[in-house]
Amino acid sequence: xxxxxxxxxxxxxxxxxxxxxxxxxxxxxxxxxxxxxxxxxxxxxxxxxxxxxxxxxxxxxxxxxxxxxxxxxxxxxxxxxxxxxxxxxxxxxxxxxxxxxxxxxxxxxxxxxxxxxxxxxxxxxxxxxxxxxxxxxxxxxxxxxxxxxxxxxxxxxxxxxxxxxxxxxxxxxxxxxxxxxxxxxxxxxxxxxxxxxxxxxxxxxxxxxxxxxxxxxxxxxxxxxxxxxxxxxxxxxxxxx
Numbered sequence: 001x002x003x004x005x006x007x008x009x010x011x012x013x014x015x016x017x018x019x020x021x022x023x024x025x026x027x028x029x030x031x032x033x034x035x036x037x038x039x040x041x042x043x044x045x046x047x048x049x050x051x052x053x054x055x056x057x058x059x060x061x062x063x064x065x066x067x068x069x070x071x072x073x074x075x076x077x078x079x080x081x082x083x084x085x086x087x088x089x090x091x092x093x094x095x096x097x098x099x100x101x102x103x104x105x106x107x108x109x110x111x112x113x114x115x116x117x118x119x120x121x122x123x124x125x126x127x128x129x130x131x132x133x134x135x136x137x138x139x140x141x142x143x144x145x146x147x148x149x150x151x152x153x154x155x156x157x158x159x160x161x162x163x164x165x166x167x168x169x170x171x172x173x174x175x176x177x178x179x180x181x182x183x184x185x186x187x188x189x190x191x192x193x194x195x196x197x198x199x200x201x202x203x204x205x206x207x208x209x210x211x212x213x214x215x216x217x218x219x220x221x222x223x224x225x226x227x228x229x230x231x232x233x234x235x236x237x238x239x240x241x
Contacts, residue, residue, distance in 0.1 A: 017155040019228055020201075020208040025051040038090050044142050052207065054149035055090050066139040068113040070106035076115045077101060080138040084119075084146065091134065092150035098122070099134065114139045122150040127211065129154065129198040154198060154209050159227040163194045166213045166225040169232070175221050177237055183218065191216040199224050201233050 015022050026034065035049050046061040068076070081096035088094050100120040107114055114137045122132035129151060137145035173185045183189075194213045201208045210233050212224040224233040 015153060017153060019155050019157050020210050021151070021153060021155045022209070023052050023151070023207040025205050026053045034089065038087065042087065042143060042146070044144055045146055047146055049090055051205070053090060054092065055087070055146055061145060063144045064112045066113055066141050066144065068106060068108055068115060068139040070108050070115070072140075073104065073106050073115055076106075076138055076140075077104060077117060080115070080117055080136045080143070083138065083143045084134060084136055087146070088152075090149070091146070092122075092152040093134070094152070098150070102133070112137075112139075112144065114144055119148075124151070124154045124198060125156045127156060127196055127198050129200070129209070131200050151198075151200075151209060156198070156211050157228055159196065159211075159213075161213070161225070161227050161230045163213060163215075165230065166194065166227070167215060169225060169230060170215065170217070170223055173232075175217060175223075175235060177220055177239070183220070185217055189217050191219050196227055197224070199233055 015024075025031075031049065031051065031053060034053050038049060039045075044063055046063065048056050050056045078096070081099045084091050084093050084099060085096045093099060102118045102120045103116075105116045107116070117136045117138070119134040119136070122129040132148065132150050134148035134150070135145065136143060167190050170185045171187055175183045175185060177183070194215045196211055197214050199210045199212045201210045210224070210226050211228060212233050213227050215223045215225060216238070217223060220238055222236045222238055224235075225231070226233055
């Protein structure tokens with residue numbers, strides 16, 4: 001069976017639609033079977049799968065040889081989108097229309113002639129899903145590299161925590177940027193209008209897809225607060241420390 005024909009239910013990474021949507025590692029037999037089918041359908045690739053059954057996001061592994069016609073880039077882009085969707089069971093992308101090119105570069109006359117495509121993060125019900133960039137390299141013969149994935153199922157409930165409540169929960173919190181710099185969040189520390197995003201949150205060996213408020217604090221930090229439970233999920237610096 002071609003990977004593109006796998007139904008959601010055939011891949012155990014597809015969870016029940018409860019909140020937060022949670023992805024757990026596959027069993028060894030499940031992962032072994034999925035890996036074997038992936039390798040059988042993609043003999044030109046040297047990538048493997050992670051414990052959740054998604055294409056492993058590791059250092060690029062690109063096969064040498066082949067040819068590419070850069071003047072035919074538009075067709076190669078569409079073929080690459082079709083390749084990603086064909087591998088739905090391990091990329092989470094069912095429709096090529098769900099892929100939007102962020103950058104495209106074509107290389108002729110190298111040891112590995114190819115077009116290199118970076119696709120935007122997944123969008124689910126209008127919300128960006130962090131950490132879901134897909135990278136594909138293709139030549140005239142087929143895929144030579146594939147990494148990254150979307151999540152095939154995400155449950156997005158209505159917000160139960162308001163923006164005001166989420167911001168108020170951060171007032172008084174101490175944020176650090178460098179070991180010697182600390183900042184205490186105040187009521188007037190917030191910048192811009194918070195918006196909701198899907199944040200993949202690791203809890204043990206599971207991934208929880210948290211629907212969070214993205215809140216900027218004095219243009220130095222971005223704090224993610226669960227819009228359903230009110231929990232603080234992550235703090236990320238907006239500048240390089």
